[in-house]
Amino acid sequence: MKLGAFSISLAVKDIDASKKFYETLGFSVFAGELEKNYLIMKNEESLVGLFQGMFENNILTFNPGWDQGANNLEQFDDVRDIQAHLKSKNIVFASEIDETAASGPASFVVLDPDGNAILVDQHV
Secondary structure, three states: OOOOEEEEEEEEOOHHHHHHHHHHOOOEEEEEEHHHOEEEEEEOOEEEEEEEOOOOOOEEEEEOOEOOOOOEOOOOOOHHHHHHHHHHOOOOEEEOOOOOOOOOOEEEEEEOOOOOEEEEEEOO
């Protein structure tokens, strides 16, 4: 199963302070808009999303169809196929994809045994 690009999405209290902190660690702004309270920071192949006021807890994020540079991949496992596979393994979903859509952007969320949210979010 190919989950695509990986990043951690952090629920931050002060996006400006978090931006400065991650810049000190060598990250730079890769995407997002400070005015909309979200930034994607990148250091080599590592991605950290900073989100102020959008969700309560940190989230592990995978993006099928993207590489670590957010470039579209020619071949990838569609998010609907990943969901079907996880369902066959009796994984419980916090949110699911409407399986009537054949392709395109979609996402689902599962929780690991410790309650950590894992977002599988396909943009292509």
